[in-house]
Amino acid sequence: MSEKRELTPYEKVLAARSSERPNTMEYIEALFTDFYELHGDRLFRDDPSIVGGIARFHGQPVTVIGHRKGRNTEENIRYNFGMTSPEGYRKAVRLMEQAEKFHRPVITLIDTPGAYPGIEAESNGQSNAIAESISYMSRLTVPSIAVMIGEGSSGGALALAVADRVWMLENAVYSILSPEGFASILWKDAKLAPEASRVMKITAQELLEYGLIDGILPEGRRVYQAMDRMLRTELASLGKLGPDALREERYRKYRKIDRTAFSG
Amino acid sequence: MNIDDIFLQRRKRWNSLLQIRKNPPEEMKECPVCHKKIEKALLRGNFGVCTECGYYFPLSPRRRLELVCDAGSFKELDGKLSTGNPLDFPEYEQKLAQNQMKTGQTEAIVTGVGSIQNHRVAIGIMDGRFFMGSMGTVVGEKVARLCEYAGKKKLPLVLFCASGGARMQEGLFSLMQMAKTGAAVERYRQNGGLFLSVLTNPTTGGVSASFANLGDIILAEPKALICFAGPRVIEQTIGQKLPEGFQRAEFLLEHGMIDRIVARSELKETLGTLIALHQPKKKDKNHE
Numbered sequence: 001m002s003e004k005r006e007l008t009p010y011e012k013v014l015a016a017r018s019s020e021r022p023n024t025m026e027y028i029e030a031l032f033t034d035f036y037e038l039h040g041d042r043l044f045r046d047d048p049s050i051v052g053g054i055a056r057f058h059g060q061p062v063t064v065i066g067h068r069k070g071r072n073t074e075e076n077i078r079y080n081f082g083m084t085s086p087e088g089y090r091k092a093v094r095l096m097e098q099a100e101k102f103h104r105p106v107i108t109l110i111d112t113p114g115a116y117p118g119i120e121a122e123s124n125g126q127s128n129a130i131a132e133s134i135s136y137m138s139r140l141t142v143p144s145i146a147v148m149i150g151e152g153s154s155g156g157a158l159a160l161a162v163a164d165r166v167w168m169l170e171n172a173v174y175s176i177l178s179p180e181g182f183a184s185i186l187w188k189d190a191k192l193a194p195e196a197s198r199v200m201k202i203t204a205q206e207l208l209e210y211g212l213i214d215g216i217l218p219e220g221r222r223v224y225q226a227m228d229r230m231l232r233t234e235l236a237s238l239g240k241l242g243p244d245a246l247r248e249e250r251y252r253k254y255r256k257i258d259r260t261a262f263s264g
Numbered sequence: 265m266n267i268d269d270i271f272l273q274r275r276k277r278w279n280s281l282l283q284i285r286k287n288p289p290e291e292m293k294e295c296p297v298c299h300k301k302i303e304k305a306l307l308r309g310n311f312g313v314c315t316e317c318g319y320y321f322p323l324s325p326r327r328r329l330e331l332v333c334d335a336g337s338f339k340e341l342d343g344k345l346s347t348g349n350p351l352d353f354p355e356y357e358q359k360l361a362q363n364q365m366k367t368g369q370t371e372a373i374v375t376g377v378g379s380i381q382n383h384r385v386a387i388g389i390m391d392g393r394f395f396m397g398s399m400g401t402v403v404g405e406k407v408a409r410l411c412e413y414a415g416k417k418k419l420p421l422v423l424f425c426a427s428g429g430a431r432m433q434e435g436l437f438s439l440m441q442m443a444k445t446g447a448a449v450e451r452y453r454q455n456g457g458l459f460l461s462v463l464t465n466p467t468t469g470g471v472s473a474s475f476a477n478l479g480d481i482i483l484a485e486p487k488a489l490i491c492f493a494g495p496r497v498i499e500q501t502i503g504q505k506l507p508e509g510f511q512r513a514e515f516l517l518e519h520g521m522i523d524r525i526v527a528r529s530e531l532k533e534t535l536g537t538l539i540a541l542h543q544p545k546k547k548d549k550n551h552e
Contacts, residue, residue: 115473117493117501122511125521126492130473131446138447139454155442155473155492162443176430176439176470181497186432200435201351210350212436251451254443255408261350261401261437264342 006205007171009197013179015171016151017113019076022223024051024066024109027149030224031231032057032064040091044124047088049080049116052095054104057231063099065092065160066109069150083116086129089159093136105143105235108160113178115156130159137162138250141243145234147217147227148172148204164250165234166213168204169223174213175202212257275365295319311528320465320485320528324367325374325389328424332532333387338378342409346370347402353433359395367394371402372427375410377419381536383543385422386414392426392466399471400431404441407475408448415451420458420539425476429469429494442474449475458542460535463490463513463522481538482522483531484513490522 007015015021028035032055040046052065067084070076092108099106115126137144137160146163152174168174176182182200183192201207204216217226238246292301298317307314311331312321323331329338349356364370372395375388388410390397407423414421430438453459461479463472465488473492476482484490491511499506509515516522526534 115492117498119498119502119506119510122491122493122498123515123519125477125519127472127490128477128521130442130492131475131477134442134446134474135450135478138443138450154439155470158439158442159473162447174436176432176435182432199351199353202436207436210436212440251447254440254447257440257444258350258401258404258437260348261434262345262347262405264345 008194009173009200009203010179010194012171012203013151013173013193013197016173019069019071021150023069023071024111024149025068027109027147027224027227028055028064028066031228032062035064038095041087041094043087043090045087047080047085047091048078049082049084049112050088050091052092057107057235060235061102061104063095063104063106064109065095065106066149067112067157067160069111080116082112083114084112084156084159085116085118085121086124086126089115089129089133092160093133096136096140100140100142103142105145105238106137106140106163107231108144108146108163110146110148110152110157110161110174111150112153112156113151114154114181115159130155133159134162138254139247140250141247143235143238143241143246144250145231145238148174148213151175151178153178162250162254164238164246164253165215167215167217167230168207168213169217170204170219172204173197173202174204174207175200211260272364272370293321295321313528318486320487322392322426322465324393325369325391328389329374329378329387331528332422332424332535333378333380334382338376338387340374340376341413342375342406343370345402345405347400347434349433350401350437351433351435353435356433359433363395367391369394371406372397372399373403373406375406377413377417380422380532380539383536383539384417384419385535385539386410386417386419387422387424389424390426390464390471392428392464395431396428397426397466397471398428398431398438399441399445400434400438401441403431404438404444407441407445411445411448411452411457415455415457418457420460420542421449421452422460422462422535423475423479424462424464425467425471426464427467427469427471427476429471438470442470445475446478449478453478453480458539460538462526462531462535464488466490468492468494477521481524483524483526483534484516484522485528485531486513486525488513490516 035055037053069082144163146161148168179193179196183196300316
């Protein structure tokens, strides 16, 4: 077999966005049994860009939450291209509260171009919804694992990713915003996205080196098997920690995650 | 005093001399909104608010502290924290140096302890003029340390927010500041701390979607822009012009996202009153 060439950062961006890639629903179907979807934020509406519910993982009940993207235009319009509104983050928080109450681990699957930048989303408190999801995840007393399965962009991704363990697929990307947005803010030209992808350091391999993520999963035919093994291992090790220890370790993880970046 | 401090002081002095040479001291300042020329002394006496149209000029952290804290009460914490260049981002160090020269600040936030109407508080003031008030690792670290300090010393926490969002040049390290500050504020609040968040123009992006919007009580200055996605991004996405006043403090108040809009001239008293309301019951002389 010939050696696989490593994709360039921008090629990874394109790969991460490809509709050929398995999406959240396919991972849920492949990895869990008895998935039962739950709907709504109990405040305003159900945001279809987030799917969440209860399932079993090797018999153990877990709460699964993920961004939902479609296979085609029609589905994508229905799911708003994986761009979440405040109602979606509030639904996620509601499901996490439930997970905590019933001592279920939380598993999140991240795949979003970012939080939805729309009039209603802003009017309904996009900032507040993301902030509340981040702060709630930071104090969960059950184990949490986030997996970047495609594009993880901006606060819209982080809102579901303040987890005990953060893994990425080998061609997933995780960034402060889209390379297009970055290039247009910094260089006033969205067409410079390939260059932006390079300087932003958004690939799984770079982020692992910086210590910002915990591991990388191989893609291809074996992706489900690899993810299954990772989840089993991580859940087993996190399951040994009590609620206070889990919360304390998670606090320390994010408190110290950037310790190499500044001095004083 | 160590060598770094000496150099920083020198740089500040050079900078102020250069500034004077470039812009000879003018007695007047023009309002960017109504273009009225206002005497600087008058503007200062009016809390940096345009006497004609009510526009809120941005304030330096030092001026904000003068307006909010009791005279001479402020003591800075973590003033020496300085960012590296975690991604080796091209020209980041030069940009930082330029912003330090321009503002005389080391970073986009000043944190410390002071008192407001004789109540001791942990207080942080963001500087929207420094790199657009963007949050990188140092801003996040100073906020997190301030939360921990306030928690340990059982002090109320007051943060004046002003930010264009995350610091692009620090990439995902900047995104992680939302998690770090969100977790620190949350822990402080869970342990019984009182967090008063004051949103000033502009409070956007990663700051808006983390600690700024986690206040027990959220106040805002009139007309401050407060949002996650900026108006231009939204206009590009939906392809239409946004309504007048969209994402301004008054709009957020109407939509239930903030508690009150407070005029700059009344902020000190308001903060003092709110802090007093969270103190243990006072003995009321009239009822003894």
